[in-house]
Amino acid sequence: MKFGNIDVPKGTGLWILILSLHTNPDIWGEDAYKFNPERFANGTAGACTHPHVYMPFGVGPRVCLGQNLAMLELKMLIALILSNFKFSLSPRYIHSPAFGLIFKISNKRTIHVCYILRQIYSLCEKF
Numbered sequence: 001m002k003f004g005n006i007d008v009p010k011g012t013g014l015w016i017l018i019l020s021l022h023t024n025p026d027i028w029g030e031d032a033y034k035f036n037p038e039r040f041a042n043g044t045a046g047a048c049t050h051p052h053v054y055m056p057f058g059v060g061p062r063v064c065l066g067q068n069l070a071m072l073e074l075k076m077l078i079a080l081i082l083s084n085f086k087f088s089l090s091p092r093y094i095h096s097p098a099f100g101l102i103f104k105i106s107n108k109r110t111i112h113v114c115y116i117l118r119q120i121y122s123l124c125e126k127f
């Protein structure tokens, strides 16, 4: 098949870089890299120009089987965290995002996050 002027031979594996789709200013606007959950206030269609390019769980026949379970777990976890912790930015905070499979903090900051996660897990074990 042909994508624009690129010929793709039969049997070729294509890897779509989802991070690029999810942070493209042409699709999400100038604040594409900003953490802004409110952009979804009116659903995915209200957040971007082409709703079908938002695919955190993949699309089509191989879409993530655990999608609904994962969303339920995440909502419960966030509700638990927000109702049990207060948040403020540490004066020692250094903004250091790094790209892996997803965006994460760079290795030098990981140890602090692991500590926080351990606290959160121990909290969740109580429920």
Ligand code: HEM
Binding pocket: 055, 056, 057, 058, 059, 060, 061, 062, 063, 064, 065, 066, 067, 069, 070
């Ligand atoms: C936030 C959490 C999760 C994310 C972002 C996620 C994302 C994904 C993505 C992107 C795929 C590939 C879809 C594709 O090939 O188009 C996938 C596949 C899959 N996921 Fe998840 N997933 C999550 C949680 C889970 C959970 C909790 C389970 C099981 C309990 C699960 C089970 C699966 C399975 C079995 C597949 C393979 C489906 C297939 O190839 O037919 N996932 N997931």
